[in-house]
Amino acid sequence: MARIQEDLERHGFVVWNRGYESTAADIRLLAEHAVTPALDWCAEHDRTHFVTHSLGGILVRVALENRPFDGRIVMLSPPNHGSEIADALGDQWPLQYFLGPALTELDTDGLTTTLDPTPGTIGIITGDRSSDPWFSWLIPGADDGKVSVDGARLAEMADFLVVHEGHSFIMLQPDIVEQVRHFLVDGRFRREPQ
Numbered sequence: 001m002a003r004i005q006e007d008l009e010r011h012g013f014v015v016w017n018r019g020y021e022s023t024a025a026d027i028r029l030l031a032e033h034a035v036t037p038a039l040d041w042c043a044e045h046d047r048t049h050f051v052t053h054s055l056g057g058i059l060v061r062v063a064l065e066n067r068p069f070d071g072r073i074v075m076l077s078p079p080n081h082g083s084e085i086a087d088a089l090g091d092q093w094p095l096q097y098f099l100g101p102a103l104t105e106l107d108t109d110g111l112t113t114t115l116d117p118t119p120g121t122i123g124i125i126t127g128d129r130s131s132d133p134w135f136s137w138l139i140p141g142a143d144d145g146k147v148s149v150d151g152a153r154l155a156e157m158a159d160f161l162v163v164h165e166g167h168s169f170i171m172l173q174p175d176i177v178e179q180v181r182h183f184l185v186d187g188r189f190r191r192e193p194q
Helices: 002-010 027-034 036-042 055-063 084-089 093-099 174-186
Strands: 050-053 072-076 121-127 159-163
Touching (some): 027 036, 050 055, 055 072, 072 174, 121 174
Parallel strands (some): 050 072, 072 121, 121 159
16 A cells, blocks of 8 residues: 555645554454554544555444544445355365455455445445456456455445456556545546546
């Protein structure tokens, strides 16, 4: 997320960008350890926004349950309706070992189905070009190699953008970096003139 951080800081945003060990715990504990400190830090500033990638979007949704929030959220390739990969392979020990306890919670009947609508103004960008073809066959419809286009959507989203990118490196693309900033400023993605 360093490119997004650099761009936002260049445009006057104050950014908290910390990594977390995504394989270390279940989703609720990850949210508590990764997102709650960011919320506390951001409380010192005028307005809080989030930019997430993949599982990070789910962590923010969990952390914002039962919290007032009126900022903007840009989610990049979020598995908002779980993952067909977790459905098919979540019980395989190699994946459980490498991806941790959160994997089993990301099945399409799992934790994401229990979450209330997320507060704030939400924009979602997802890809339709598989960067992981070995998983793509498990996912119905267009996908980015890990998340289906339809699986990224939320009913409460304000804007949705599908780009020709894959899951793992979507955040590195200059046009995506610009779209993130545009949404944080305007509450919608930039559309090219017709």
